[in-house]
Amino acid sequence: DLAVSRGEVRFEHVDFGYESNRQILRDVSFTISPGGTVAVVGGSGSGKSTLARLLFRFYEVGSGRILIDGADIREVSLHSLRAALGIVPQDTILFNDTVAYNIAYGRPGASLAEVIDAAKAAHVHDFISALPNQYDTEVGERGVMLSGGEKQRIAIARAILKNPPILVFDEATSALDTRSERAIQDELDRLAKTRTTLIIAHRLSTVVDADEVLVLEHGRVVERGSHDHL
Ligand code: ATP
Ligand code: MG
Known part of the structure; x- marks a missing residue:
C-alpha cells in the first residue's frame, strides 16, 4: 500500500497515447515538491486532463514513470493510491x-x-x-x-x-460565474497552500501562486518557469 508521508509527485519522461498510433503526451517530466503547487496550462486537447487521469491510474503510462514519495504508482494498490488523491474535475459526474x-x-x-x-x-x-x-x-x-x-x-x-494529501484541480472553477469563482478561489488557494497540488488551468492568471508553471502544447512541455517569468 501507498503510505503518503511527504506527498511528493513526480512525472518522469511520461509518454502516453489512448490509441497506440497516436501520442498524446510526450516526454513529460515535472516534480511537485511536498506541499508545493505545479500548474499546467495549455490549449484544448493539449493533454492536461490526461495527466490527471494517469496520476489516478485510470490509464497506464506508455513509457516513463509516475512516482509518489518515490513509489511507482503501478506498484501500489489502486485503493491506497486513490485514497491519497482528491480531484475537482473539469466535468463533475455525480452518483x-x-x-x-x-x-x-x-x-x-x-x-x-x-x-x-x-x-x-x-x-x-x-x-x-x-x-x-x-x-x-x-x-x-x-x-x-x-x-x-x-x-x-x-x-x-x-x-x-x-x-487528501494530494489534490488536483482540473479547471476547478470553469463552470462558475465570476462572483462564485472569486469566493471559491480563496478556499481553493487555502487548500492548495497546505498540500501537494496540481492545478490545470486554461488561464495563466489563475495560477499565480504556483511554484512552477508548465505550458503544454500537443502533449509536450514547450515552456516552463515561474508565473512571473512566463
Ligand atoms: P481541454 O482544455 O479541452 O480540457 P485537455 O488539455 O484536458 O483539453 P485531454 O482531455 O487531456 O485535453 O485530451 C488530450 C487529447 O486526447 C485530445 O486530443 C483528446 O481528443 C484525446 N482523448 C482524450 N480522451 C480520450 C479517450 N478516452 N480516447 C481517445 N482519445 C482521447
Ligand atoms: Mg481537460
Missing part, C-alpha cells in the same frame, strides 16, 4: 444518490455536520438548504437535476471533506 452521499463520497462515515461544513466552505450550503429535501435530495442520474456550477461546487465540497 445517482443524495447530495449528502455525493459530498461524503471520499470520506464514507462522515457526519452530517462535517458534510455541512464542507458545503459551506464550497459556498453551496445555501443552495442545498433551499432544495426540497436539503441534503437528502436526490441528484438524479449523473446529477442531471443540477447545473454545471452546482455540481462543480459539490465536487469542491467533496474534495474539502476528503482532505
Whole structure:
C-alpha cells in the first residue's frame, strides 16, 4: 500500500497515447515538491486532463514513470493510491444518490455536520438548504437535476471533506460565474497552500501562486518557469 508521508509527485519522461498510433503526451517530466503547487496550462486537447487521469491510474503510462514519495504508482494498490488523491474535475459526474452521499463520497462515515461544513466552505450550503429535501435530495442520474456550477461546487465540497494529501484541480472553477469563482478561489488557494497540488488551468492568471508553471502544447512541455517569468 501507498503510505503518503511527504506527498511528493513526480512525472518522469511520461509518454502516453489512448490509441497506440497516436501520442498524446510526450516526454513529460515535472516534480511537485511536498506541499508545493505545479500548474499546467495549455490549449484544448493539449493533454492536461490526461495527466490527471494517469496520476489516478485510470490509464497506464506508455513509457516513463509516475512516482509518489518515490513509489511507482503501478506498484501500489489502486485503493491506497486513490485514497491519497482528491480531484475537482473539469466535468463533475455525480452518483445517482443524495447530495449528502455525493459530498461524503471520499470520506464514507462522515457526519452530517462535517458534510455541512464542507458545503459551506464550497459556498453551496445555501443552495442545498433551499432544495426540497436539503441534503437528502436526490441528484438524479449523473446529477442531471443540477447545473454545471452546482455540481462543480459539490465536487469542491467533496474534495474539502476528503482532505487528501494530494489534490488536483482540473479547471476547478470553469463552470462558475465570476462572483462564485472569486469566493471559491480563496478556499481553493487555502487548500492548495497546505498540500501537494496540481492545478490545470486554461488561464495563466489563475495560477499565480504556483511554484512552477508548465505550458503544454500537443502533449509536450514547450515552456516552463515561474508565473512571473512566463
Ligand atoms: P481541454 O482544455 O479541452 O480540457 P485537455 O488539455 O484536458 O483539453 P485531454 O482531455 O487531456 O485535453 O485530451 C488530450 C487529447 O486526447 C485530445 O486530443 C483528446 O481528443 C484525446 N482523448 C482524450 N480522451 C480520450 C479517450 N478516452 N480516447 C481517445 N482519445 C482521447
Ligand atoms: Mg481537460
